[in-house]
Amino acid sequence: MNFSSLSIKNPVPAIMLFVLLTLAGLLAYRANAVQDFPDIELPIVTVTATLEGAAPAQLETEVARKIEDSIATLQGVKNVYTKVLDGVANITVEFILEKNISEAVNEVRDAVSRVKADMPAEMRDPVVTKASTAGRVVLTFIAAAAEGKGGVPLDAQELSWFVDNTVSKRLLNVPGVGSVKRVGGVSREVRVELDDARMAALRVSAIDVSRRLRLVQREEPGGRGDVSGAEQSVRTIATVKTASELSAMDIPLADGRHVRLDQIATVTDTVAEPRAVAEYNGKRVVGFEVFRTKGASEIAVADGVRAAIAKLGEEHQNVQLKQVIDNAAPVAENFDGSMELLYEGALLAVLVVWWFLRDWRATLVAAAALPLSVIPAFLGQYWFGYTLNTVTLLSLALVVGVLVDDAIVEIENISRHLRMGKTPMEAAMEAADEIGMAVIATTFALVAVFLPTAFMGGIPGLFFKQFGWTAVLAILASLVVARLLTPMMAAYILKPAKHGEEKDGWIMQRYMRAMKWCLRHRLATAIASGLFFVGSLMLVPLLPTGFVPPADRAQTLINLELPPGSTLAETRAVAEQARMAAMQVKGVTGVFSSIGGGSSGDAFAPGAAAEARRAVLTLTTVHRDDRDESMDQLESAIRARLDQIPGAKFTVGPADTGVKMQLVLQSEDPAALTAAAQRVERELRTLKGIGNVSSSASLVRPEIIVRPDFARAADLGVTAAAIGETVRVATAGDYDVALTKMNLSERQVPIRVKLPDAVRADLAAIERLNVPGKNGPVMLANVATVTMESGPAQIDRLNRSRNVTLDVELSGRSLGEVNDEARALPSMNSLPPSVTVAELGDAQEMANLFASFGIAMTIGVLCIYGVLVLLFKDFMQPITILAALPLSIGGAFVLLLLTGKALSMPTMIGLIMLMGIVTKNSILLVDYAILAREAGKDRFDALVDACHKRSRPIIMTTIAMGAGMMPLALGWGADPSFRSPMAVAVIGGLITSTLLSLLVVPAVFTYIDDLEHLLKRGMARMRKRKGAAAPLKAEPAAEVS
16 A cells, blocks of 8 residues: 555645644653653662671671572572661662562562561661662752841851751642751750769769669550540650759769759750761762752753752741752753754754755755654654653764755655656656665664664663663654655646756766776675675774773762771861862862761762761862863863872762773772782772772771679679660760650650760770779779770671772773783682672673663674565565675774773664664665566666666665764753764764765675575576476376376
């Protein structure tokens, strides 16, 4: 059924269809969320177990191992990562991608509850969560007191409460905001600071006071009254409203005496001991980070949050709210850049059409194809639930050139028929009929190439699902346009051309001469093209390999780590030195320092590094267009400045892919593991051109160890639990859960009982603590010894054995090279038998990516072959068409080498894209050659005629494609790091494959044709032999009858 002629005769349905599709597409475009990368729901579940003050070694034995062993029995677990820090164990369970996330959470929760009984009784229930927010922090703001406005300026505690209460309530009402997290600031608490001399005189221990206070100062529910015939609930209220009321309280002691609290302690309404600080450009502030929910648009969330913050600022004049980190701006820029690239590519493609045809009416018909193919693709995206993100926009930018192709081929053919003297109506009918097969074949070849990428496995597969489908939708839309709309528009818009013989230009004459020479010397042509293919394969080892090229978002991070045991004040001092050093580098505009807690740039681990000895500095730089240096050069300059700061480990660079290489060593034997890791780390530092090397191998930290003397303790009736609790309450206060609370209007403030901070600084003072015994309190020194020792500061485990991660900053080098050099180091080749290398990190992802791309490419080629066999109803000629594939690879590799781009994820996409486009050229040639032979021409003339008629549309489509890709390759508009290598690969491959396929494909055609004739002759001979043998068998049978 010929749709083109139907559409030319009845134009209304086709016009109606496209009007509806365009309207629906535009509505879908407006409704689609704009994101950075597609939201990928990875089946990752986190278990957090906290036991305040517990050392990592104790948590590993008593908590982490038990939970790991229980989780290991679940189905579909891929990896279990454990990080044990002071007082907290984080266990991250990664399942295989097919696992349903809700099911995974429930299974892990069940596994944890099975072993809950074996864990320490004072530990709270472990929290099992899945990541509810998506991606990195969207925006970071700071709150500071505005001096001279609105009466009394707020102090740090009031500012922190303002962020926790007012800001967080307001922002969580903004659609798409997933969570608001405070960085720095302080929390209010009432402190009861005991006087140890008076306590000793009264023979009262700290733990007695803490427990008695909890029993006295509380609100108890209970009971029901029936006074005067109505029901009432009975409540016991024994709470105080202020710190002064608390200090006047009498507390009954265990031995029957009672004491007023202010006689043995000073009670103050103050703030909790800060464990984290936020600073902006050296000034102490309270920061807060805004995360988005899954499926929400970064840009919409950022706009909503900014509007809410502006309104808050007007309502609260005494607080100054300022945005310091903006991760939504790069997304908006990327989106605008992508849309501009679409327009630029379209414009260039249309100019190419006009340049060749010199007819504005024909140009208009071809130009109409572009928007009408892209806009319905938006509708398809909306239908599939995809968003407008880097991946889908990339796929649209890629197919811009392809979309005009079908229309160009149609319109060029129609204009050729017009020059033969036909009316536009006849020309449109005949031309559309003649080329219909080729257009359908080329489109399905492209679809066959892109669809396998949509079914790729692993994490890359989740990204490429959206890539493949978007491209396929746009290409199918362009086929519908080329078959229904282009011929119909041409029939009604084009004018009849003057009939006349067209003279060939000098380029065409030269080309025909070269092509005939190649046809006559086909052996030389075949050998030369074979050598070209072999040569291009030899270029592969010269190309650097990578995973994803690092992006330049005008932002980078400095992670700094001090030796274990460092205080928050020391960390803050070093962070300030690092900030001063970074600010000296030209191009750095602002530094947000998060010291001791959360992080503002780490994409996958918000708050993972919550230790007083760590800090994260987020550096904002000027936009990449306003500076000459690349991000790599800036980071190297920062590293050079940081080298002068003693006493800390620094890593520079964001936690994105493409910046670091990871080596993971694992072992059951902690001593062998540490020794091996130190050797490897030492040798890694000798590699050329890399940045810093950091190891997670735990440094030891100082610890104060209390060892009870069992005989004495038993004699005086003192238990180890009583000693532990006494020391804990005296030095840090009771567990947060066990603290009594003071009720205020909107919150509860904890009341912490402890000894003065001076006690913590003095071992003798700790020895003088009173421990409850059977005959009253006993001094700690009488039943235990207190010594200074050391233990691990952090324990990392992977799949139930200890591991060490070595991070190597690539600083501009490619991942593949550094990985190969690292694996070749002597220490890596002579690891002890108990230590193994775990395959994790970007290097493993890169290997998976190349493998799955290889499979996708192979499937793509087979799909193309299958489609062509179906369309041409012939098994041999499609082989001719695929002959152009090897010719394209060389050009792609050469251009990648010349521009210095690595073989990475984007170049792989470019190569897949190439396969589809390259087959297009050959299809046009072979299709016409077959038509010409059917019309009665001999093989040589048919091929010459095909090259003569079809070389023009082939060159037009190639130049249109190249022009459409040019803005991408030159890195105009948005961040070029991802797009540029891909466009370079496509343009390089296009140039060589077009030039070569115009010369080589005719020669290959003759070879395949000869082979087909040989096979036919062989088949005919076999049939003759069979035919001759059959009558001889029949004769004896006749005689018998």
